[in-house]
Amino acid sequence: MPEINFTEKVRELLSKREGVHTAFVHTYGCQQNFSDGEKLEGILEQMGYTIVDSAEGAEFVIFNTCAIRENAEKRVFGNVGILKKAHEENPDMIIAVCGCMVQQEHIAKKFRQSYPFVDIVFGTHAAPRLPELVYKHITAKKRQFDIGEGEGCMAEYLPIHRDDDMKANLPIMHGCDNFCTYCVVPLVRGREKSRLPENILAEAREIVAAGYKEITLLGQNVNSYGKGLENKITFAELLREVNAIPGDFRIKFMTSHPKDCTRELLEAIRDCEKVCNYIHLPVQSGSNDVLHRMNRRYTAEHYMELVDMAREIIPDVTITSDLIVGFPGETEEDFEATMELSRKARWSMTYSFIYSKREGTKAAVMEDQIPHDVSSNRFQRLLDLQTEISHEINASFVGKTTTVLFDDEVDVGEGYISGRSYENLVVRAPRTDVQKGFAKVYLKESLGWALDGEIIKTEEI
Numbered sequence: 001m002p003e004i005n006f007t008e009k010v011r012e013l014l015s016k017r018e019g020v021h022t023a024f025v026h027t028y029g030c031q032q033n034f035s036d037g038e039k040l041e042g043i044l045e046q047m048g049y050t051i052v053d054s055a056e057g058a059e060f061v062i063f064n065t066c067a068i069r070e071n072a073e074k075r076v077f078g079n080v081g082i083l084k085k086a087h088e089e090n091p092d093m094i095i096a097v098c099g100c101m102v103q104q105e106h107i108a109k110k111f112r113q114s115y116p117f118v119d120i121v122f123g124t125h126a127a128p129r130l131p132e133l134v135y136k137h138i139t140a141k142k143r144q145f146d147i148g149e150g151e152g153c154m155a156e157y158l159p160i161h162r163d164d165d166m167k168a169n170l171p172i173m174h175g176c177d178n179f180c181t182y183c184v185v186p187l188v189r190g191r192e193k194s195r196l197p198e199n200i201l202a203e204a205r206e207i208v209a210a211g212y213k214e215i216t217l218l219g220q221n222v223n224s225y226g227k228g229l230e231n232k233i234t235f236a237e238l239l240r241e242v243n244a245i246p247g248d249f250r251i252k253f254m255t256s257h258p259k260d261c262t263r264e265l266l267e268a269i270r271d272c273e274k275v276c277n278y279i280h281l282p283v284q285s286g287s288n289d290v291l292h293r294m295n296r297r298y299t300a301e302h303y304m305e306l307v308d309m310a311r312e313i314i315p316d317v318t319i320t321s322d323l324i325v326g327f328p329g330e331t332e333e334d335f336e337a338t339m340e341l342s343r344k345a346r347w348s349m350t351y352s353f354i355y356s357k358r359e360g361t362k363a364a365v366m367e368d369q370i371p372h373d374v375s376s377n378r379f380q381r382l383l384d385l386q387t388e389i390s391h392e393i394n395a396s397f398v399g400k401t402t403t404v405l406f407d408d409e410v411d412v413g414e415g416y417i418s419g420r421s422y423e424n425l426v427v428r429a430p431r432t433d434v435q436k437g438f439a440k441v442y443l444k445e446s447l448g449w450a451l452d453g454e455i456i457k458t459e460e461i
């Protein structure tokens with residue numbers, strides 16, 4: 001039997017209705033999820049929807065959810081609830097929820113039982129079947145659920161609607177095998193699976209040909225890229241191949257797991273002129289006891305060896321990190337070890353979070369959960385220390401010259417345009433001096449949280 005083209009069928013249905021059919025994808029969480037959200041937008045566009053940047057008045061709203069923290073989950077329930085009235089007033093409106101949250105049984109059940117106005121609920125792996133779910137929902141006027149088993153990743157060759165005109169995400173792998181005891185990712189996104197290098201390189205060439213200036217290679221643990229592929233290739237080798245693509249662009253990647261970070265990778269960063277001098281290397285804690293209970297499989301000493309090696313191999317490298325405060329059983333002494341590691345590692349920036357208990361993880365049932373006021377106090381102390389260090393790192397770059405991709409990512413005040421340097425520092429320059437795109441910049445002053453830059457004209461280089 002010939003395969004039914006549900007995308008075409010939805011297009012036909014929409015063409016019979018008047019007006020522009022708008023769709024909004026509300027994505028929560030990590031960059032990987034944003035990349036998935038862009039694919040959902042691509043699928044929606046193929047069905048005949050026009051992508052808009054707000055849920056207000058949209059005919060189709062998809063909540064692409066994140067399960068990493070409890071707060072994000074609460075926000076999703078709140079935001080879905082807000083649309084109940086709009087859904088009642090517009091019988092053609094479709095509300096869908098997908099992503100990591102709904103891969104958890106108790107959440108899917110909650111949407112099924114308590115949110116009858118949610119029309120479609122689907123897991124990440126079911127994205128290619130979205131047109132079929134939409135078609136069946138419209139024609140049968142029934143709610144659609146497609147969560148079951150499957151790879152927790154987006155299939156190859158899906159259309160994509162890129163939200164940014166300068167920076168493109170490029171997933172190189174999906175899922176995770178590490179089972180950190182606090183994390184739901186392996187439970188909701190499945191086991192680690194690397195994409196074929198030829199598919200990644202083909203997509204990278206397309207991105208460059210389309211004029212994008214920055215590619216971020218994405219994976220939960222890019223350092224273990226290549227595991228399980230028939231033709232073995234390491235992440236460092238992949239990085240060198242992406243770097244060899246001709247064009248005016250730069251390369252970033254995230255996230256690196258310290259246990260798999262190698263000298264080979266650090267040397268590739270040094271050798272590849274398009275790869276930024278920047279590594280995001282999440283440590284999570286400075287206490288070996290806590291790291292052990294988190295199942296991170298490295299020690300604070302090993303982490304520091306990596307930091308020292310990175311600084312020895314890559315000139316002017318900056319390192320950022322993720323930290324969790326208040327992990328079950330974290331003593332004041334453990335927390336002090338984290339403060340001590342911050343002083344030694346001197347990250348240019350950190351993403352710190354108070355531990356969030358996630359159902360189904362090993363940490364959720366560990367004894368000695370830390371009271372919120374204790375965690376909040378530690379969190380604030382860590383933040384204060386990091387602010388000081390970040391300002392010092394920014395100040396240490398004053399007087400240097402670097403390349404900045406100006407794209408207005410950060411609001412840096414009227415009359416200024418912002419960008420990130422090759423070392424991932426926030427730099428601003430007067431709007432009158434530079435347009436969006438790459439520019440050589442002299443870093444003349446630190447503003448603490450950012451640097452004031454002076455554009456070096458081409459003839460001065």
Ligand code: SF4
Pocket residue numbers: 176177178179180183184185186220221257
């Ligand atoms: S490495 Fe650990 S924290 Fe990161 S996604 Fe995998 S299990 Fe979660």
